[in-house]
Amino acid sequence: MNVLHVLFKVDGTEYAMPAADVVQMESFTGATPVPGAPSHVAGLVQVRGRVIPVVDARVRFGLPAGTQSLDSRVVVGQLGERTVGLLVDSAREVLKLDPRTIQPPPPMVVEGAKGFVKAVAQVGPRLVMLIDFPRVVGEEAADVDGQR
Amino acid sequence: MTGTGEFAEFLPAYLAEADELLASAQKDLLAVEEAVRKGQAQPRAVRELFRALHTLKGLSAMVDVEPVVSLAHWMEASLRLADQAGGRLPESSVEPLVEGLRAIELRVRQLGAGKTASPAPANLLERLEALGPQVRDAVPKRARPVKLDAEASFASRLAPSEREQLEGGLAGGQRALRLDFVPSSERAAKGLNINTVRERVAKLADIVKVLPLSGAAAGGASLAFALLLITRAEDGVLLDTVGGPPATVRSLEAPAPAEAPPEDGDGVPEGVEGLPGAAVLEEELEEPEVRRGGGLLRVEVSRLDEAMEWLASLVVNRSRLMRAVAALTQAGAPTREITAILQENGRQLRDLRSAILRLRMVRVGDVLERLPLLVRGLRRATGKAVRLELDVGDAELDKAVADRLLPALVHLVRNAVDHALESPEERQAASKPAEGLVRLTCHASANGQLELTLRDDGRGVDAKAVAKAANAPVPDSADALLDLLCRPGLSTRQEATRTSGRGMGMDIVRRIVVEQLGGELRMDTRKGVGTTFTVCVPLTVTLMDAIVFECAGRRYAVSVGTVEELIDVTGVVRPAGADGLGLVERRGAAVPLVSLARLLDMPVSASEAGQGAKALIVRQRGEPVAFAVDRLVGQQEIVLRPLEDPLVRVPGVAGATDLGDGQPTLVLDLGALGAARVGRRKRASRAGEWVS
Numbered sequence: 001m002n003v004l005h006v007l008f009k010v011d012g013t014e015y016a017m018p019a020a021d022v023v024q025m026e027s028f029t030g031a032t033p034v035p036g037a038p039s040h041v042a043g044l045v046q047v048r049g050r051v052i053p054v055v056d057a058r059v060r061f062g063l064p065a066g067t068q069s070l071d072s073r074v075v076v077g078q079l080g081e082r083t084v085g086l087l088v089d090s091a092r093e094v095l096k097l098d099p100r101t102i103q104p105p106p107p108m109v110v111e112g113a114k115g116f117v118k119a120v121a122q123v124g125p126r127l128v129m130l131i132d133f134p135r136v137v138g139e140e141a142a143d144v145d146g147q148r
Numbered sequence: 149m150t151g152t153g154e155f156a157e158f159l160p161a162y163l164a165e166a167d168e169l170l171a172s173a174q175k176d177l178l179a180v181e182e183a184v185r186k187g188q189a190q191p192r193a194v195r196e197l198f199r200a201l202h203t204l205k206g207l208s209a210m211v212d213v214e215p216v217v218s219l220a221h222w223m224e225a226s227l228r229l230a231d232q233a234g235g236r237l238p239e240s241s242v243e244p245l246v247e248g249l250r251a252i253e254l255r256v257r258q259l260g261a262g263k264t265a266s267p268a269p270a271n272l273l274e275r276l277e278a279l280g281p282q283v284r285d286a287v288p289k290r291a292r293p294v295k296l297d298a299e300a301s302f303a304s305r306l307a308p309s310e311r312e313q314l315e316g317g318l319a320g321g322q323r324a325l326r327l328d329f330v331p332s333s334e335r336a337a338k339g340l341n342i343n344t345v346r347e348r349v350a351k352l353a354d355i356v357k358v359l360p361l362s363g364a365a366a367g368g369a370s371l372a373f374a375l376l377l378i379t380r381a382e383d384g385v386l387l388d389t390v391g392g393p394p395a396t397v398r399s400l401e402a403p404a405p406a407e408a409p410p411e412d413g414d415g416v417p418e419g420v421e422g423l424p425g426a427a428v429l430e431e432e433l434e435e436p437e438v439r440r441g442g443g444l445l446r447v448e449v450s451r452l453d454e455a456m457e458w459l460a461s462l463v464v465n466r467s468r469l470m471r472a473v474a475a476l477t478q479a480g481a482p483t484r485e486i487t488a489i490l491q492e493n494g495r496q497l498r499d500l501r502s503a504i505l506r507l508r509m510v511r512v513g514d515v516l517e518r519l520p521l522l523v524r525g526l527r528r529a530t531g532k533a534v535r536l537e538l539d540v541g542d543a544e545l546d547k548a549v550a551d552r553l554l555p556a557l558v559h560l561v562r563n564a565v566d567h568a569l570e571s572p573e574e575r576q577a578a579s580k581p582a583e584g585l586v587r588l589t590c591h592a593s594a595n596g597q598l599e600l601t602l603r604d605d606g607r608g609v610d611a612k613a614v615a616k617a618a619n620a621p622v623p624d625s626a627d628a629l630l631d632l633l634c635r636p637g638l639s640t641r642q643e644a645t646r647t648s649g650r651g652m653g654m655d656i657v658r659r660i661v662v663e664q665l666g667g668e669l670r671m672d673t674r675k676g677v678g679t680t681f682t683v684c685v686p687l688t689v690t691l692m693d694a695i696v697f698e699c700a701g702r703r704y705a706v707s708v709g710t711v712e713e714l715i716d717v718t719g720v721v722r723p724a725g726a727d728g729l730g731l732v733e734r735r736g737a738a739v740p741l742v743s744l745a746r747l748l749d750m751p752v753s754a755s756e757a758g759q760g761a762k763a764l765i766v767r768q769r770g771e772p773v774a775f776a777v778d779r780l781v782g783q784q785e786i787v788l789r790p791l792e793d794p795l796v797r798v799p800g801v802a803g804a805t806d807l808g809d810g811q812p813t814l815v816l817d818l819g820a821l822g823a824a825r826v827g828r829r830k831r832a833s834r835a836g837e838w839v840s
Binding site for chain 2: 051
């Protein structure tokens with residue numbers, strides 16, 4: 001059965017996650033930084049009266065931080081009890097992915113991507129990375145021991 | 149489990165009620181145990197315990213929680229026998245009852261956590277079942293001779309246990325009295341009716357029974373009430389309490405050591421009958437006793453939370469409105485009237501806030517009900533003699549704070565008994581009383597904080613042993629020692645806890661008190677004398693008055709309660725080698741000045757040189773520290789949203805709030821922030837030394 005996915009871009013690469021895990025998309029107007037939080041946490045934003053942390057996908061993927069633009073989006077995902085945002089360069093598309101087009105990533109990618117990519121889907125000529133949202137967001141506790 | 153759909157619907161109400169019943173059952177069971185140890189009867193507690201379990205059994209049957217039903221059933225059965233035996237239980241019965249209650253509590257918790265209650269342990273059920281015969285055998289075959297000169301008409305209506313209670317009072321040097329109260333319309337107009345009389349008398353005496361008497365009452369009235377009391381109060385005082393004559397006081401003590409009355413199984417003298425009409429009245433009278441907390445309404449916490457949420461959105465909206473009005477004023481619009489309305493609106497919100505907050509308050513004493521049972525268990529587990537003294541008065545605390553705080557207090561009490569107190573032999577060798585003392589006191593302080601003190605008279609914390617266990621230099625102050633104790637790693641090392649006497653789970657205690665509740669944890673310890681922990685927590689954590697300020701281009705808020713003073717920063721002295729730390733003079737004392745921007749890892753602002761900047765003075769581990777900020781914005785009411793996600797749960801940040809601009813504003817706990825950062829820097833530099 002085809003599953004609806006949300007597509008977004010980080011540094012030119014297309015990523016996707018199941019729409020069922022996405023609460024909503026928000027344009028990004030800046031986050032409130034939290035001193036001592038892990039470096040990939042951009043800060044806090046307010047969504048529908050709730051305060052949620054936002055993970056900067058670029059920093060998390062080990063890329064140079066990009067400049068925020070009008071296209072920047074926060075993909076708000078639900079992780080059990082947690083609601084966490086993922087800051088991406090743009091997010092414009094929603095599409096159904098045929099499970100038959102989804103393949104496990106090549107071993108080299110598995111090693112290099114720290115498990116952030118759990119599968120690769122082929123959409124016509126495009127390759128879309130299915131992210132492991134819980135792993136991308138992570139559970140890293142805050143900077144209690146001074147390590148960052 | 150059958151009918152799960154319906155079950156889910158009733159579960160919250162069931163859990164709330166079960167919780168309350170369990171709390172009262174625990175209290176009563178402790179009273180029973182105390183009595184058993186002294187070889188006394190405790191009819192009231194036995195009966196209350198019976199009632200609680202009986203109700204619990206009925207409730208559990210309704211929602212089909214079979215394990216609780218069967219546990220409660222066998223406990224109830226033996227208690228019924230004990231009640232009939234005048235409230236006496238054999239010593240051997242206490243342990244199974246405690247275990248039974250614990251087993252029930254465990255299952256209620258399982259249900260609360262969304263799990264299925266595990267089956268009742270078969271061997272526990274067997275032991276509980278076997279209690280019945282034991283209780284029956286333990287009853288003294290022949291009661292002591294009755295010394296009561298009770299009038300035949302009501303002597304028949306005294307249960308053996310009540311009779312025994314009166315005798316017990318006499319034996320204990322008190323007086324057993326019959327106080328007759330005669331109601332009248334004039335008295336009712338003065339607020340004197342049987343219910344108010346009951347309350348008033350209860351302050352002076354233990355009421356054993358209240359009996360309505362029809363017919364022959366003093367003063368020609370057709371109805372009177374006889375209150376049977378145990379008391380030390382004077383006749384005159386008691387008479388005044390019930391409005392004076394025609395009320396009467398009579399002693400229930402027989403004039404001379406009387407011969408035993410005719411003995412029969414139930415202790416009912418022969419040839420006496422109760423009045424049928426009066427019996428009906430008695431039923432009515434019993435009602436208020438059964439219905440504990442009449443005039444109270446039980447509300448699910450989630451509903452209060454909901455009301456709080458609405459209030460919170462009103463508060464946020466008001467901030468937005470104020471900004472909008474300020475903008476209008478600046479643009480030259482006539483806003484005088486709307487400003488006045490806003491002010492009125494602010495007052496109303498404040499009133500509404502305190503009303504809702506009051507709804508959420510619970511008595512600290514009720515929260516701590518579990519501790520005596522905990523200490524009892526520890527006494528058994530450790531073989532130490534311990535006395536727990538609770539002196540908590542009438543202080544109240546927000547339910548949400550109380551729920552979070554309790555585990556921390558449980559940790560502290562457990563530590564005190566487990567580690568701090570010596571064995572009876574050690575204590576005697578150190579010429580201390582064999583019985584150790586753990587004392588918990590609390591009071592609400594003026595600045596919206598609750599201060600709890602837990603003191604033990606044990607061996608004190610051995611700083612050297614702790615340092616050795618933590619592989620760190622011996623700390624030179626109580627604060628530094630507490631820091632070591634609160635290191636997360638320390639708790640896992642068994643030998644550390646055994647030698648240090650402390651340390652078990654202290655990191656958890658600190659995390660709850662300081663980080664989750666934004667409170668303060670202090671310790672004072674003296675070798676061989678004992679240790680005192682002081683916990684300060686805010687009475688409520690959701691709505692608070694805050695000081696809003698700017699630092700490095702961002703706004704922050706900090707609870708008013710934690711700020712001691714706001715100062716202008718002038719004349720900063722920067723001592724050499726202090727890593728940029730400044731000193732300011734404040735009433736003849738040098739106070740360290742910390743740049744908040746630096747603490748927050750923010751780009752350092754231009755005004756950091758100290759020109760016209762402000763500082764907030766906050767106590768950090770008891771010492772005043774000035775935190776330099778750029779500009780004060782003002783004082784306002786904020787809604788604190790705790791940061792629950794692990795990514796952003798950091799020490800020094802109490803939560804976030806919305807000041808009306810749609811952007812989260814961090815609410816800082818400056819004391820904790822400073823302490824966390826300083827600690828981090830110290831550790832980092834020390835690590836550097838080791839490397840080099």
